[in-house]
Each structure stands twice: as structure tokens, then as C-alpha cells.
Amino acid sequence: MSSPVESPKDPSPLTLERRLAPHVDGAWAEDFVLELRLLGVAGDRIGAALTEVESHCADSSEGAPDAFGDAVTYARSLDLPVDDDESPRAVLRALAPTAVQLAGMFILSWSFGPALSGGPLEITVGHLAGAIVAALAIAMVVRVADPALRLLVRHPVRAGFLLWAWLVAVTGACVAALLLLDAPLWRIGAAWGVAAGAGLLAAGAAWAYADIRADRGLADPITSPLGPLPPSTSRRGRLLESPAFATLTATAVIPAGTLGLLALTLALHATTT
Known part of the structure; x- marks a missing residue:
């Protein structure tokens, strides 16, 4: 029936x-x-x-x-035609604005503490190793995107645990690199690092916004050949279908997380001085 x-x-x-x-x-x-x-x-x-x-x-x-x-x-x-934009190159292109924002977040977070204390920013081997680990992690996400999505939607609990373990492993590797590989490579003014990090963060957000304006950053909506669909009565549905939600997700999540990290750094600095 x-x-x-x-x-x-x-x-x-x-x-x-x-x-x-x-x-x-x-x-x-x-x-x-x-x-x-x-x-x-x-x-x-x-x-x-x-x-x-x-x-x-x-x-x-x-x-x-x-x-x-x-x-x-x-x-x-059904063997329906597949969208060409699902190729790995297209996925990397879609992730590029996010990668720029992440680079800005890392540089800004590295520089903010030394800037508060008035010291220089020392770029160490650990910083570069951590950046390489982060880049490899992003490449891995692209490589296993399809099976990872299938696992996420069909077994969310198992996928959530694996995602948590993966994030812990990546974060642990970055922290270990910073602590163990502390040989300095370059020394620059912390203010320059803050400016560069903020610039990259803003540029990545602007790039993501430009992609959305050009309809490259939005998910391809499912439409009916019979005409417009009635509006969703689900709060979740209205949220996910809202262009404002897509814009906010693409342009504000990483900057907001960066502000949280900087606020934590500022609070720790205030308690130790």
C-alpha cells in the first residue's frame, strides 16, 4: 500500500x-x-x-x-547522468575558500599570543609540520568523501565516533609537532602575522561569499518538473533551504571559531600577567 x-x-x-x-x-x-x-x-x-x-x-x-x-x-x-562538478578537482575547487580561511585561522592564532606579549612570532618546524598534517587531512577527506558520506548517513553513530577519533588524531599530531619540533625557521614581527592571518581569513570568507553569489557554493537543489514545491513546514527544512543559512555556514563559521580561539588566548594571557 x-x-x-x-x-x-x-x-x-x-x-x-x-x-x-x-x-x-x-x-x-x-x-x-x-x-x-x-x-x-x-x-x-x-x-x-x-x-x-x-x-x-x-x-x-x-x-x-x-x-x-x-x-x-x-x-x-536508472543510470542517470552524473554531475561533472562532482569530480575530485571540482571538490578541491569548492574546498579552496575553506582552506584559505583555515590558513588564516592558523596564522592568526599563532601570532595573537606573541603579539599580546610583545614578542616576535617564531615559525618553527612544528608549525610547518602541523600545516602539512592539516593539508593531508583535507586531501584525505576529499579522497574518501563518497564512502564517508554513505557511512555518515546510514550509520551516523559509528560515523560520528570515527570522525571524533580522526579529529583527535589530527589535532594530536599537530600539537605533537608544535611541542616536539620547536627548531625555529623564521622570526617575524607578530603584528605582521596577525595582519597576514586576518587578511587570509577575510579573503577566504569573501571568496566563499563570491562563490555563493555565483551559485557555485550552494548545494544543487532538488526541484520538481511540475512546478514550484510548496514551502517546507519543517523548521529544519526551512533552515537548510535558506540561502542565508548557506551563506552563514560558508562565510562565518571559521571566522567565528577563530574569534573564539582568540578570546581564549586573551583570557589566558590576562590570567598570567
Whole structure:
């Protein structure tokens, strides 16, 4: 049996799948959309494919699992064209503004403490080693992005634990490099480091904002070939579909985290002087 059409009295939120396909079983539709997303299919093609399933289920009163079988298997069997922008080079291009922001965060956090104490910034072997570890970590994320996303969406608890362990390992390696590889390489004025870090942070945020304005930084939305979808009644759905949320995530998260680190550094400096 198919899922009932949502009535006006139905208090449950209108998810994307229910707005596109009210006659299709919600869990089946979610798995179907998710698999096509992970395969890199464009949003308009995903919407068209789900609309065809919806049309069949609405006309025949047959449930999607009975008509099409397993959602993941059926999604793969469609062999829909894959968006070219899902290539590793495109992913690296999309991550470039974030990498610039992270570089600014590191340099600014390294320089802020010496600037407060009036001393120079010493760039050590550990600083360079930590930067290399961070770059390799980003490259690893790109390399295993597809299986990592599949694990995250299908086994969130296990993926969350592995992500936590990975972050601890990367952070531990960076800290160990700073503590053990303390041979100085360059010595510059801390104020110059603060200026360079702040400049990179601002440039990365501006780059991310420019990408969003050019529609390169936003996720490809899933659309219906039959016309505009009704608005989401879910707070989470409205948030995720909001352009302001995408802009805030891309341009403000790392600067906000950097301000938190600087505030902590300032507080520690105040308690030790």
C-alpha cells in the first residue's frame, strides 16, 4: 500500500520527499533521493525521477517497494547522468575558500599570543609540520568523501565516533609537532602575522561569499518538473533551504571559531600577567 496523501490536518512536517511524492513511502523516497545524491546526480534529475515514481504510485495505488523494489538498487539501475562538478578537482575547487580561511585561522592564532606579549612570532618546524598534517587531512577527506558520506548517513553513530577519533588524531599530531619540533625557521614581527592571518581569513570568507553569489557554493537543489514545491513546514527544512543559512555556514563559521580561539588566548594571557 502507498503512503497516504498529506491532509491539511496532518501535523507532521512537510519534508522534501513528502512535498515531491506524497503517495510514495517516506522511507523509500528518502533512501532513493539519498542514493542519487551520493551518486552525484543533479537536483533537477532527482526531482524528475522521484516524480515519475510518484506518478506511478498515485495512478496504480501500488507501493513503491512493490513496484520498484529496493530504493537504492532502483536508483542505481536508472543510470542517470552524473554531475561533472562532482569530480575530485571540482571538490578541491569548492574546498579552496575553506582552506584559505583555515590558513588564516592558523596564522592568526599563532601570532595573537606573541603579539599580546610583545614578542616576535617564531615559525618553527612544528608549525610547518602541523600545516602539512592539516593539508593531508583535507586531501584525505576529499579522497574518501563518497564512502564517508554513505557511512555518515546510514550509520551516523559509528560515523560520528570515527570522525571524533580522526579529529583527535589530527589535532594530536599537530600539537605533537608544535611541542616536539620547536627548531625555529623564521622570526617575524607578530603584528605582521596577525595582519597576514586576518587578511587570509577575510579573503577566504569573501571568496566563499563570491562563490555563493555565483551559485557555485550552494548545494544543487532538488526541484520538481511540475512546478514550484510548496514551502517546507519543517523548521529544519526551512533552515537548510535558506540561502542565508548557506551563506552563514560558508562565510562565518571559521571566522567565528577563530574569534573564539582568540578570546581564549586573551583570557589566558590576562590570567598570567
